[in-house]
Amino acid sequence: MKRKILPNNNQKFFNDGQMIISKTDTTGKIIYCNRIFISLSGYSEEELLGKPHNIVRHPDMPKVVFELL
Known part of the structure; x- marks a missing residue:
């Protein structure tokens, strides 16, 4: 099922x-x-740096996609 x-x-x-x-x-x-990444993320640069990239993962995006990146 899709x-x-x-x-x-x-x-x-x-x-x-x-x-x-x-x-x-x-x-x-x-x-x-x-x-542009900072602006679209809704976070400040300070909030993003050092954090896992999946902090900006859409809730419907499978976690495995970020593992593959």
């Missing part, structure tokens, strides 16, 4: 040509993120 992903109040949109960029260390902790 699971339907429904929109929620956490969805964010960005313009064509904008890119969200983040970098993690080998354990998946954020070591860099650009301003």
Whole structure:
């Protein structure tokens, strides 16, 4: 059975040509993120740096996807 992903109040949109960029260390902790990533995440840069990248994971996104990244 295919699971339907429904929109929620956490969805964010960005313009064509904008890119969200983040970098993690080998354990998946954020070591860099650009301003667009920060803005769309809803967190401050200080709140993001050093945290696991899945802090921004959509609740419907399977955890295994972040493990593969």
